[in-house]
Amino acid sequence: MSAPSAHALRILLVDDDPVTMTETRALLAFLPDAQLLEAASLAEARHLLRRHPIDMAIVDLGLPDGSGLELVRELAAEPPRDGREPATCIVHTVFDDNDRLVAALAAGATGYLVKGDSPAVLQGRIRAALAGEPLLSPAIARRVLRTFIGSAAPTATATAGPLMPESAGGLSPRELEVVQQIARGQTVAEVARALAVSENTVKTHLKSIYAKLGAKTRVRALAAARARGLLHD
Amino acid sequence: MAVVVAGDTVRLTAEDRIEEPDFLDSWQAMDGFFTNQERLATLMRTPGASLVRGTTGAERSVHPRVAAHRPIDSLPATYWFQLLVGVVAALIGAWVWSLRPADPAARAFGVTGVGVLLSAHAAAVYSSRELALPEGIFRALSAANHLGATLFGVALCTLFLVHPRRRAPAWLIPALFGLSVVWWLADITRVAPDPNWGTRIPLILELLGAMGLAGWQWRMAAGRPQDRAVLRWFAASLLIGPGLFIGTLVVTAAVSDAPIPQAYAMGFFLPTYLGLALGLRRVRLFDLDAWALQLLFWGTVIGLFLALDLVVLRWVGSPSARALPVALLLGLLTLPVRQWVWRHILRRPSLDAEALVTQSLAVAYATSDAERAARWQDQLHAMFAPLVCAPDDAPRPTDAAMLVDEGSGLRIPAVTGVGPLQLRFAGGGRRLFSPADARLVDRLVALLRQADDSRRAYEEGVRGERARIARDLHDSVSSPLLAGLARARGVEDRTAETGGEGRMRDEIQRAIGAMRTVVQGDMAAAPLGETLADIRFEAVSRGEQAGVTVRWPLPNAVPGVLSGAQRAALIGFVREAVSNVLRHAQATAVEVTLGVTPSAGGAIHLTLAITDDGSGIAADGPRVGHGLSNLATRAAELGGHCQVVPGADGRGTTVHLEARLTTPEVPA
Numbered sequence: 001m002s003a004p005s006a007h008a009l010r011i012l013l014v015d016d017d018p019v020t021m022t023e024t025r026a027l028l029a030f031l032p033d034a035q036l037l038e039a040a041s042l043a044e045a046r047h048l049l050r051r052h053p054i055d056m057a058i059v060d061l062g063l064p065d066g067s068g069l070e071l072v073r074e075l076a077a078e079p080p081r082d083g084r085e086p087a088t089c090i091v092h093t094v095f096d097d098n099d100r101l102v103a104a105l106a107a108g109a110t111g112y113l114v115k116g117d118s119p120a121v122l123q124g125r126i127r128a129a130l131a132g133e134p135l136l137s138p139a140i141a142r143r144v145l146r147t148f149i150g151s152a153a154p155t156a157t158a159t160a161g162p163l164m165p166e167s168a169g170g171l172s173p174r175e176l177e178v179v180q181q182i183a184r185g186q187t188v189a190e191v192a193r194a195l196a197v198s199e200n201t202v203k204t205h206l207k208s209i210y211a212k213l214g215a216k217t218r219v220r221a222l223a224a225a226r227a228r229g230l231l232h233d
Numbered sequence: 234m235a236v237v238v239a240g241d242t243v244r245l246t247a248e249d250r251i252e253e254p255d256f257l258d259s260w261q262a263m264d265g266f267f268t269n270q271e272r273l274a275t276l277m278r279t280p281g282a283s284l285v286r287g288t289t290g291a292e293r294s295v296h297p298r299v300a301a302h303r304p305i306d307s308l309p310a311t312y313w314f315q316l317l318v319g320v321v322a323a324l325i326g327a328w329v330w331s332l333r334p335a336d337p338a339a340r341a342f343g344v345t346g347v348g349v350l351l352s353a354h355a356a357a358v359y360s361s362r363e364l365a366l367p368e369g370i371f372r373a374l375s376a377a378n379h380l381g382a383t384l385f386g387v388a389l390c391t392l393f394l395v396h397p398r399r400r401a402p403a404w405l406i407p408a409l410f411g412l413s414v415v416w417w418l419a420d421i422t423r424v425a426p427d428p429n430w431g432t433r434i435p436l437i438l439e440l441l442g443a444m445g446l447a448g449w450q451w452r453m454a455a456g457r458p459q460d461r462a463v464l465r466w467f468a469a470s471l472l473i474g475p476g477l478f479i480g481t482l483v484v485t486a487a488v489s490d491a492p493i494p495q496a497y498a499m500g501f502f503l504p505t506y507l508g509l510a511l512g513l514r515r516v517r518l519f520d521l522d523a524w525a526l527q528l529l530f531w532g533t534v535i536g537l538f539l540a541l542d543l544v545v546l547r548w549v550g551s552p553s554a555r556a557l558p559v560a561l562l563l564g565l566l567t568l569p570v571r572q573w574v575w576r577h578i579l580r581r582p583s584l585d586a587e588a589l590v591t592q593s594l595a596v597a598y599a600t601s602d603a604e605r606a607a608r609w610q611d612q613l614h615a616m617f618a619p620l621v622c623a624p625d626d627a628p629r630p631t632d633a634a635m636l637v638d639e640g641s642g643l644r645i646p647a648v649t650g651v652g653p654l655q656l657r658f659a660g661g662g663r664r665l666f667s668p669a670d671a672r673l674v675d676r677l678v679a680l681l682r683q684a685d686d687s688r689r690a691y692e693e694g695v696r697g698e699r700a701r702i703a704r705d706l707h708d709s710v711s712s713p714l715l716a717g718l719a720r721a722r723g724v725e726d727r728t729a730e731t732g733g734e735g736r737m738r739d740e741i742q743r744a745i746g747a748m749r750t751v752v753q754g755d756m757a758a759a760p761l762g763e764t765l766a767d768i769r770f771e772a773v774s775r776g777e778q779a780g781v782t783v784r785w786p787l788p789n790a791v792p793g794v795l796s797g798a799q800r801a802a803l804i805g806f807v808r809e810a811v812s813n814v815l816r817h818a819q820a821t822a823v824e825v826t827l828g829v830t831p832s833a834g835g836a837i838h839l840t841l842a843i844t845d846d847g848s849g850i851a852a853d854g855p856r857v858g859h860g861l862s863n864l865a866t867r868a869a870e871l872g873g874h875c876q877v878v879p880g881a882d883g884r885g886t887t888v889h890l891e892a893r894l895t896t897p898e899v900p901a
Binding site: 017019020022023062094095096097115116124137138139142182183184185186187189190 | 703704706707708711712714715716718719742745748749752753763765766767768769770773774777778787
């Protein structure tokens with residue numbers, strides 16, 4: 001998802017805190033050609049997005065007029081414009097618990113920045129996101145497994161042999177295998193070696209898994225809202 | 234007593250008054266009886282006949298009015314009763330037959346009804362006769378009575394030949410009917426040597442045959458609870474009906490001077506018919522299954538009581554005023570016994586409500602889905618003792634408990650975290666699931682869902698509160714902290730050369746860390762396997778980023794649970810050890826070996842060795858000191874100890890950790 005060299009990298013920063021905004025701006029100095037767009041609210045961000053296609057967005061989660069996840073969701077659903085690749089979304093957060101990370105993943109984010117981390121760590125994450133490295137950890141993989149097959153016991157399922165495809169709750173057998181390996185603590189490189197495929201193939205599987213996770217969580221949220229009488233069929 | 238007509242006197246004997254000539258023991262006696270009946274009937278029709286009673290010398294004569302037709306209101310209750318029994322039996326038989334016209338069992342059942350009709354109606358006429366019937370009519374009625382009885386018996390045998398499963402070749406059934414008719418002809422034409430051979434032996438053979446066939450069907454039905462349920466029905470019905478009929482006639486005749494009228498004993502066929510009909514119809518068979526036991530039970534109890542009363546009457550001597558209180562007293566004494574038998578022998582052990590609720594809550598509050606599934610299955614096993622408890626693979630999931638295969642199976646709807654199940658063969662295959670079982674499961678599922686909802690509401694409340702605190706901290710605390718951190722970085726970067734160790738930055742970072750802990754909670758307890766996966770992933774990833782190969786074999790399934798503190802210590806230990814290698818050792822490869830063995834008291838013995846091929850500690854000098862003391866602290870937090878061992882040839886280092894991890898109490 002790295003931007004082609006035909007045009008300058010355009011990055012949207014959304015944050016209502018001027019101090020963080022200044023920090024982030026300084027952080028992005030390592031991308032000298034980048035054009036920065038800045039917004040302090042969802043409304044401002046939407047306004048800017050209507051006129052400027054972007055390559056990447058770094059979005060604070062707690063905005064005065066709503067959650068940054070709304071914007072991430074909109075960006076993920078937007079068709080690419082001007083021949084650009086779909087925008088890479090990074091969420092910016094003070095808290096990095098798994099609930100928030102998985103929610104961000106399900107919304108379509110590909111990376112996250114934890115406020116207060118050292119600039120080197122943060123730059124490393126931005127670089128990874130731009131290079132299309134999917135966000136992952138065994139904890140996230142367990143969460144994905146729990147969402148899709150109702151059990152996060154990676155050791156049990158991984159040793160029990162291949163599962164029937166229909167029991168994977170929408171994941172393909174290969175995707176299930178990938179996510180189970182990661183849940184056991186293997187890195188992308190190790191999984192690629194174990195499955196005799198390229199790392200890019202593993203990453204593609206992960207992105208597809210996260211896309212399905214987003215769809216699944218949206219369906220669940222709708223069902224839950226319906227059950228609570230917030231929505232009508 | 235005698236009937237006298239114009240000088241012709243017929244002395245009446247006790248035999249002339251009997252209801253049923255079948256109790257006479259020889260053809261001779263029977264012929265004599267019929268001849269007497271004929272003479273009496275003829276005399277009675279002669280005008281001027283008089284009935285004389287009293288001892289010789291003190292006779293009193295009565296001149297009965299002999300009407301051409303018997304007035305309907307003079308017919309005794311026994312007549313009407315037998316008529317009723319015949320009609321009810323025939324109607325029920327016809328009902329079943331019409332419901333399942335193609336079913337040979339239903340047809341056989343219909344024939345038994347015809348048999349009872351024929352038999353009871355014929356008996357109704359002659360058993361309620363006024364003194365005598367003409368011989369021709371009596372013989373015809375008696376023959377009809379025998380035909381009905383033998384039809385009943387042979388049809389009953391047929392029934393058990395084809396029900397619940399067909400066990401006989403097709404030719405056998407008409408052959409049996411043919412044989413019974415031939416035997417009947419031998420009976421009425423007196424070809425048979427005596428009435429025993431003519432009437433009783435075929436009937437007894439038929440009844441014994443039916444019972445034997447029923448027993449055979451029972452044996453063949455092993456493993457098919459629905460068939461056995463049907464057979465239990467038949468056993469119950471047979472015992473009550475023909476059993477009581479024959480039993481009471483024989484027993485009362487044996488112990489009492491005044492046997493119960495055969496006409497009333499006929500009444501015992503009515504429950505038989507209801508029972509058999511319902512069993513055949515399989516109308517809500519599962520509810521009726523419990524009934525069948527009750528019928529069997531009450532039938533036995535009634536029989537025993539009757540027998541007891543008769544014995545008491547006999548024992549007390551005569552039906553005098555003394556007998557009644559004794560019988561009543563015995564009845565009172567037997568009531569608790571009856572109750573006890575009912576509760577302990579016939580009823581399934583029932584689970585008390587309190588235990589059910591406790592178990593359900595244990596299911597609802599299980600900490601993991603696997604545990605919840607295990608507890609739920611345990612509970613279902615405790616309640617129903619099914620032979621099979623397997624995931625329900627029916628294409629359409631059920632939302633309420635559902636009986637399948639006529640009660641062989643019970644489908645259990647999914648509850649949170651546990652998919653739908655199907656139980657098969659309740660009570661180890663000895664009984665069927667009943668609608669009551671399904672209702673019980675539905676109540677439990679509702680209870681589980683309720684408990685689950687309240688737990689979720691609680692968790693949601695906690696989450697909501699945490700979210701509120703997070704928002705507040707984010708808005709009011711984190712911004713100034715982050716601003717301070719940025720400023721500290723700026724200041725300390727400028728003063729680095731003057732010896733600033735970045736203390737302000739560390740302190741602010743610690744404050745931010747503390748704030749995260751407030752919002753996210755302390756690290757929660759988690760399985761050791763998951764924690765090791767997290768640690769391995771982090772170590773290998775960091776190695777990959779730094780260009781150092783971390784070789785850490787994937788562990789097999791690892792048991793045990795770590796508390797939040799233990800997890801934090803273990804994660805911190807490995808992180809620190811890997812940091813030391815990456816920072817100071819100039820290593821190219823790191824080897825991690827892990828040993829997890831269960832030890833006494835549910836604890837886990839953990840050994841960990843992290844070996845690098847770097848420059849060794851000696852070369853690193855005092856800089857390592859801080860990192861090593863951190864390792865020792867983490868090891869102590871885990872309740873273990875660590876050792877740092879230099880490599881054999883002066884290159885490389887191995888960090889050993891050994892700890893006995895006690896499993897934390899899982900909060901209920």
